[in-house]
Amino acid sequence: MSLDHPLNSLGLAKPPQETRVVVAMSGGVDSSVVAAMLAEEGYDVVGVTLQLYDHGAALAKKGACCAGRDIHDARRVAEAMGFPHYVLDYENTFRAAVIDEFADAYLAGATPVPCIRCNERVKFKDLLATARELDADCMATGHYIQRKLGLHGPELHSATDPARDQSYFLFSTTAEQLDYLRFPLGHLASKAETRALAARYGLAVADKPDSQDICFVPNGDYAAVIEKLRPGAAEPGLIVGLDGTPLGEHRGVIHYTIGQRRGLGIGGVADPLYVLRLDPETRQVVVGPKAALSTRRVPLREINWLGDAAFDSQPEWLLNVKVRSTRPPRPALVRPLSATEAEVELLAPEDGISAGQACVFYAPEGSRVLGGGWIWKGR
Known part of the structure; x- marks a missing residue:
C-alpha cells in the first residue's frame, strides 16, 4: 500500500480495483445497495451471506433476514453486478451464541436484544475473521451508522437519518473492529435514497420490504419460540400486587414483559396495572401502578x-x-x-x-x- 496514493472512498490508500472488500449481504435492499455501489466503483467485491437458522428449521420464516429466500436474493444481486458470492453455514454458531442466550434470558425474566448479540458474536466476530482470511482490506455492511476519523482514530457516529439510525444495536462494536469495518449508507438522508440507488443499479430487491421482526421469531411471537426451544417453560403462576396479594393467574412468565399493561386478565381494579417485575423462581408476575415503573x-x-x-x-x-x-x-x-x-x-x-x-x-x-x-x- 502506497502512502502517496490518494485515499479511495473507503479511506484506503490504494486504487479501488486493488482493494478487496467483503460485503456482508443479508439479501435485503441495504446490503445489496452497498455491494452494488462498491462494485460499480471498481472495488474487488466479495459478497458473503450467513446461513443462520434455516435448513427447514421450524423457527425460520419467510421474509426474514438470512433465511432461504434472502440467500437467493443476495446471490441474484451478485450475479447481476458480476462479483463472487459465498454462503457460509453458521447455524450452529448462531444458535449457541444468540438463540440459546435469548431463550435463557427470557426464562430468567429479562428482555433480551438478540440483534446486538448477533452483530457482536457472529457478524463482527466470525464473519469479520473470515473476511480477513479472504485477504480483504475491509468489511462493509448495510447498517445505518457512520464511521468517522477522529484525532485518536476511527469513531462511531449515529446515522444522518435518525429514523434509520442503528447505533443502539451496534454499541458493542470494538475499536479494533471499527478500524476494519465500513458503513457506506450511514450518511444518507433517508431510506428513500437507498431504494433510489437500488433502482438505479437495477436490483430486483429495490422494492423489497424491510424485515420488522427478530429474524428467528415469527410474527413477533416470542413466547411460542421460547416454548419450542425450552419445552415446559410456560408454567402457570400467580399475578400479585406489590404487597404480594394474589390478583389473578397467568399462563407463564414468558408471556409478559416489563411495562406491559394490556392482556393481564385482571378484573375489578380501579386503576390500570402494569407489569413491574418478573420472578421466574416463584413463577410470579408482579404488577402495580405506572408510577412504580419509574x-x-x-x-x-x-x-x-x-x-x-x-x-x-x-x-x-x-x-x-x-x-x-x-x-x-x-x-x-x-x-x-x-x-x-x-x-x-x-x-x-x-x-x-x-x-x-x-x-x-x-x-x-x-x-x-x-x-x-x-x-x-x-x-
Whole structure:
C-alpha cells in the first residue's frame, strides 16, 4: 500500500480495483445497495451471506433476514453486478451464541436484544475473521451508522437519518473492529435514497420490504419460540400486587414483559396495572401502578467503551444515554465501578427499564457513539 496514493472512498490508500472488500449481504435492499455501489466503483467485491437458522428449521420464516429466500436474493444481486458470492453455514454458531442466550434470558425474566448479540458474536466476530482470511482490506455492511476519523482514530457516529439510525444495536462494536469495518449508507438522508440507488443499479430487491421482526421469531411471537426451544417453560403462576396479594393467574412468565399493561386478565381494579417485575423462581408476575415503573438508577455490566480516555479514568461521565432502541437519548451521569461495570443515574426518571436491554452512551453534543453496556438486575 502506497502512502502517496490518494485515499479511495473507503479511506484506503490504494486504487479501488486493488482493494478487496467483503460485503456482508443479508439479501435485503441495504446490503445489496452497498455491494452494488462498491462494485460499480471498481472495488474487488466479495459478497458473503450467513446461513443462520434455516435448513427447514421450524423457527425460520419467510421474509426474514438470512433465511432461504434472502440467500437467493443476495446471490441474484451478485450475479447481476458480476462479483463472487459465498454462503457460509453458521447455524450452529448462531444458535449457541444468540438463540440459546435469548431463550435463557427470557426464562430468567429479562428482555433480551438478540440483534446486538448477533452483530457482536457472529457478524463482527466470525464473519469479520473470515473476511480477513479472504485477504480483504475491509468489511462493509448495510447498517445505518457512520464511521468517522477522529484525532485518536476511527469513531462511531449515529446515522444522518435518525429514523434509520442503528447505533443502539451496534454499541458493542470494538475499536479494533471499527478500524476494519465500513458503513457506506450511514450518511444518507433517508431510506428513500437507498431504494433510489437500488433502482438505479437495477436490483430486483429495490422494492423489497424491510424485515420488522427478530429474524428467528415469527410474527413477533416470542413466547411460542421460547416454548419450542425450552419445552415446559410456560408454567402457570400467580399475578400479585406489590404487597404480594394474589390478583389473578397467568399462563407463564414468558408471556409478559416489563411495562406491559394490556392482556393481564385482571378484573375489578380501579386503576390500570402494569407489569413491574418478573420472578421466574416463584413463577410470579408482579404488577402495580405506572408510577412504580419509574427509575433513575440503572446498573450496567459488559461495558464496551469507545471514548478516547479510559472509561474508569474519572469518577463519572456526563453523557446522553438510550435505554431502549425506540427512545431518544437522555442526559445521565455514568459512574464507572470498573472498566466493564457502572451505575447510571438518569437526570430524569424513565419507565419500564428492563434487564437484558442495552444502555447506549452518546457524547453530550454531536453524534458520536461512546459504547454502552447491558442492563441487569443489580446486586
